[in-house]
Amino acid sequence: MEYIKFNEARELDLILLGRVAIDFNPAYNEQVKEEFKPLKKVHMFEKFVGGSPANIAVGVTRHGMKAGFLGKVSDDQFGEFVVDYFNEQGIDTSHITKCKNGEKLGLTFTEMLSSSESSILMYRNCIADLQLSVEDIDEEYIKKAKAILISGTALAESPSREAALKAVMLAKRNDVRIIFDIDYRAYNWKNTDELSIYYSTVAKEADIIMGSREEFDLTEKLIKPGMTDEESAALWQGYHAAIVVIKHGMKGSTAYTRDGQSFSIKPFPVEARKGFGGGDGYGSGFLYGLYQGWDIIDCLEFGSAEASMMVKSNNCSDSLPTPEEVHAFIKEEKEKFGEMIARV
């Protein structure tokens, strides 16, 4: 069954809007094998593009999809690094602009303490990505896409908040599907009422909503707190959502479709290096499957496999796999643990 229809005539599969940053992760390669350790003890870092929508842009592009990015970068070498990296990947950068008042890209230092403990130290003063403004949102560009993905981080502050809302409105009137990745990052928000106001505004317009249970709770705070997953899915499907994906970390995740069905998947067991990046692998893989017209359970399995591959890796962007690599990973895991390893 087809749950969502994309306008196939469109040149871009997906435009992603929002956060791009620089990740500094403890170096890990054959020459420099840094083990798990507190951040203060780390001597060498590797630099990567980071930020959830940026990572998903890389992920879907690795899968052969045509993506564009709508965002703001710093007018310095880190900004150039992002644009160069995106260009090398084949992401359309025509609508990435430079900040004019010295705002800087966020710097994220990841602490990897053990396979179940990781955290980030974030430098986000005078931040570039939240400078995206309504002038940057061009209707002609939005019209080129089958879908737009809004990262919830973009709603944290003006002027990015209005830019994201404008993009949603223009998508709506131009037959562009809206994907809302709630992408809650506490460091961006002043209070949870604001968060519920803006998240729910976009969720009401979205065709696909993806988030963790905690993220749905935050979104629903001013509507009806304490809902079950089934109640949340029904609420958003009462607006526009055709698919609502609710994640419960290691317990697994479920996609609720508008015809009242639900499909669940568990993570593939791996030795994780960090918790970050799982959601971006999941989103890239799930969306790829959806664009291929796969059954929802296959999209979920692919997303879950890609998530497991990403938590195992040392970064959230550069290691994003090709479809062949994800298929090979799934095959290997099934040979080891059985056909139903991730399926519920």
Ligand SMILES: Nc1ncnc2c1ncn2[C@@H]1O[C@H](COP(=O)(O)OP(=O)(O)OP(=O)(O)O)[C@@H](O)[C@H]1O
């Ligand atoms: N330790 C792990 N082992 C295997 N898979 C994992 C692990 N941690 C997370 N995942 C996978 O990653 C998915 C997304 O993880 P999580 O719920 O933490 O999302 P998130 O907070 O959106 O992640 P991100 O930091 O990338 O935004 C999970 O649903 C699961 O499939």
Ligand SMILES: O=C(O)C[C@@H](O)[C@H](O)C(=O)CO
């Ligand atoms: O920005 C973060 O919260 C973590 C980043 O290191 C990472 O690139 C990411 O965005 C994961 O979703």
